[in-house]
Each structure stands twice: as C-alpha cells, then as structure tokens.
Amino acid sequence: MDKKIFVTQSSMPTYEEYIEIIKPLWDTRWLTNMGVYHDQLTENLKEYLKVPNISLVSNGHMALELAIQAMDLPKGSEVITTPFTFISTTHAIVRNGLQPVFCDINDKDFTIDVTKIEGLITENTSAIVPVHVYGNLCDVDAIQKIANKYNLKVIYDAAHCFGVEKNGIGVGNYGNASCFSFHATKVFNTIEGGAVTFTDQTIGEKLYNLKNFGIRSEEMVVSVGANAKLNEFQAAMGLCNLKHIEEEIAKRKNIVAYYRENLKNVNGISLVSSDSELKSNYAYFPILVNNGKRNLLYDTLRNNGIFSRKYFFPLTADQFCFNNRYCNSKIYTARNVSDRVLVLPLYADLQFDDVNRICNLIEEII
Numbered sequence: 585m586d587k588k589i590f591v592t593q594s595s596m597p598t599y600e601e602y603i604e605i606i607k608p609l610w611d612t613r614w615l616t617n618m619g620v621y622h623d624q625l626t627e628n629l630k631e632y633l634k635v636p637n638i639s640l641v642s643n644g645h646m647a648l649e650l651a652i653q654a655m656d657l658p659k660g661s662e663v664i665t666t667p668f669t670f671i672s673t674t675h676a677i678v679r680n681g682l683q684p685v686f687c688d689i690n691d692k693d694f695t696i697d698v699t700k701i702e703g704l705i706t707e708n709t710s711a712i713v714p715v716h717v718y719g720n721l722c723d724v725d726a727i728q729k730i731a732n733k734y735n736l737k738v739i740y741d742a743a744h745c746f747g748v749e750k751n752g753i754g755v756g757n758y759g760n761a762s763c764f765s766f767h768a769t770k771v772f773n774t775i776e777g778g779a780v781t782f783t784d785q786t787i788g789e790k791l792y793n794l795k796n797f798g799i800r801s802e803e804m805v806v807s808v809g810a811n812a813k814l815n816e817f818q819a820a821m822g823l824c825n826l827k828h829i830e831e832e833i834a835k836r837k838n839i840v841a842y843y844r845e846n847l848k849n850v851n852g853i854s855l856v857s858s859d860s861e862l863k864s865n866y867a868y869f870p871i872l873v874n875n876g877k878r879n880l881l882y883d884t885l886r887n888n889g890i891f892s893r894k895y896f897f898p899l900t901a902d903q904f905c906f907n908n909r910y911c912n913s914k915i916y917t918a919r920n921v922s923d924r925v926l927v928l929p930l931y932a933d934l935q936f937d938d939v940n941r942i943c944n945l946i947e948e949i950i
C-alpha cells in the first residue's frame with residue numbers, strides 16, 4: 585500500500601528553533617498569564633493581520649464564545665448565522681444562551697447569502713455571526729449595511745481566514761469582532777490557540793476580563809470571567825510559525841495551482857472559483873462532486889490511503905445535539921453543497937507526486 589496522505593499536516597518550526605525559543609522559560613519560570621512571548625506575539629500578529637487591536641486566547645472556540653459574550657446581547661435573543669461551518673460556531677451561540685437562526689449560504693463561495701438575511705430579522709434579532717468559509721470573504725459591505733439598518737452586532741468567524749486580505753485590508757477589520765483559530769490544523773498554529781480582533785477598545789477590556797477571571801489586580805475581581813489565556817509555550821510556537829508563514833502560504837499556493845491544473849478537465853467535479861481581488865491563504869482545497877458520487881469518492885480515496893474530509897457535513901443545524909430544536913428549513917443551498925463537497929488534502933509539504941496520485945484516482949473513480 586502507498587503511504588497514507590492525511591487531509592492536513594500541522595506546520596512546525598524545526599526542533600532546534602523551538603527548543604531555542606523555549607529555553608529561557610526554564611530560567612524565568614513564567615509559563616503563562618500574559619508573559620513575554622504572549623505580548624510579543626500580540627504585537628507581531630497585530631502587524632501581520634493589519635489590525636488595530638487583538639486579544640489572544642486559548643483556542644478559536646473561546647475566541648468566538650467570549651467575543652459573542654463581550655457584545656452583551658440580550659439573553660435568548662436571536663443570532664443569524666449559517667449551518668455550513670464547524671460545530672464550534674453554533675455552539676458558541678448556544679452556549680451564550682442565544683438562539684441560532686440559520687440563514688442559507690450562496691453557491692459561489694459558500695458564505696452567508698446576504699440576500700436572505702433581512703427576511704430572517706425579527707424584533708428579537710441581536711446579532712449576525714457569519715463565517716468566512718475556506719478563507720473566502722463574506723460580503724462584508726452588505727452585511728454591515730444590514731447591521732447598521734437594524735442595529736445588530738456582527739461577529740465574524742474568521743477561523744479559516746488567517747492572513748487573508750482584500751485590497752490590502754486585513755479580514756480582521758470587519759464587523760464588531762473577528763475570531764481566529766490557531767489550532768494545529770489551521771494555516772497558522774500555536775498548537776491550540778486563537779484570537780479576537782476588534783476596533784472598539786471597550787471590547788478589549790471586556791475580553792481581557794472574560795479570559796482572565798475578571799481579575800484586574802491582586803485583590804480586585806471586577807466581573808465574572810472564564811479562563812482562556814494563551815500560555816508561553818503556545819505563544820513561542822506561534823512566534824516561530826509566524827516567521828515562516830509567507831513561505832508556508834506560498835507552498836500552499838503552488839499546490840493549489842497544481843491541483844487546479846490537474847483537475848480542470850475532469851468531468852463530474854466542479855472546482856470552486858477564487859476571488860481575484862483576495863490575497864488568499866490557500867487554507868483548503870474543496871471540490872464539488874456531481875451525480876451523487878461524493879461518498880463513493882470519499883470512500884474509495886480512503887481505501888487507497890488518502891484521507892479527504894466531508895467538510896462540512898452534516899450541517900450544524902442537523903446535528904444530533906440540537907435535536908431539530910432550531911429551525912433548519914430553507915437552507916437548500918447549504919444542504920446541496922454539504923452533500924457534494926469534499927476537501928482534498930492540502931498542506932505546505934504535500935508533494936506534487938502525491939497530488940498526481942490523488943488526481944489520477946479522482947479521475948478513475950469519477
């Protein structure tokens with residue numbers, strides 16, 4: 585059997601590079617609680633993401649959960665979001681005591697269908713939580729217009745979107761907050777980790793309290809908070825990985841171009857077009873499989889040691905844990921895409937030979 589190819593492989597610095605950076609921690613014994621590396625990474629990420637403010641947290645999910653909490657939305661109010669996402673997005677809404685209202689996605693880039701948002705707004709709607717799926721930017725201008733008109737908060741799930749820019753503007757600049765994930769499987773990782781970017785500094789104060797028990801001084805706890813701090817070993821991994829990020833993304837770009845070249849004439853699948861104005865991060869390579877053959881393709885690739893992912897299937901709205909509690913009708917495009925999509929292996933060190941093997945198999949199977 586040929587070697588196994590997984591859907592992703594975590595980026596890491598060399599062993600020596602990481603050991604070198606963590607060595608001083610044995611002297612300082614400052615392992616967490618906004619240490620030197622935490623603060624350095626904060627500054628470096630502000631610059632790289634081109635954002636005015638950023639708050640680092642323990643993972644992408646806590647970024648979402650705390651960013652939503654920081655908006656002080658009325659308990660039980662409705663939040664418009666999409667079901668074509670990782671379960672974390674929906675969980676973050678529900679765990680805040682809010683009601684997810686599922687809006688359909690568009691069939692171009694699988695982000696929220698902005699023509700369908702207004703029809704879902706009621707007097708109980710308090711926010712919109714859109715997702716920049718696969719690194720594709722939502723229609724941020726249309727969303728902001730609606731938010732202004734109805735006085736809604738906008739919290740973006742930007743977990744797929746590290747480093748993405750449009751016309752030189754970093755994705756983290758839109759809405760009231762944007763939430764990033766630095767999980768091991770993402771384009772940029774701190775092992776586990778995440779961040780919230782925002783423009784209004786009062787959000788920063790709230791986030792700080794929420795991620796550090798509300799502690800402001802030795803004897804003063806100003807509010808009820810959780811613990812979602814990013815520790816020094818995570819921050820050190822981030823500092824190393826950030827040094828190599830351009831090279832990582834460039835490698836991904838070459839692999840995506842090679843996939844596209846190999847697959848462009850294969851009947852029975854569709855490639856997802858890319859927005860030419862976007863500085864992409866090449867986070868994922870999704871294809872749509874026609875004629876009901878998605879599961880066949882997934883299974884056959886798997887039997888050949890190639891692990892693709894049905895990302896995102898099932899839709900979060902249909903997940904067992906929600907037991908049809910939230911309205912999940914009228915999400916036709918999301919259902920259609922979810923039944924056809926397959927994300928192919930993509931990571932910086934994926935070899936062209938491997939891409940050849942994957943593409944040849946796809947052609948055979950389809």
Ligand SMILES: *Cc1c(COP(=O)(O)O)cnc(C)c1O
Pocket residue numbers: 643644645646669670672673715741743744765766767776777778
């Ligand atoms: C990865 C991811 C998250 C959660 O991030 P973690 O760092 O794993 O907690 C949330 N939303 C989306 C779309 C993701 O891909």
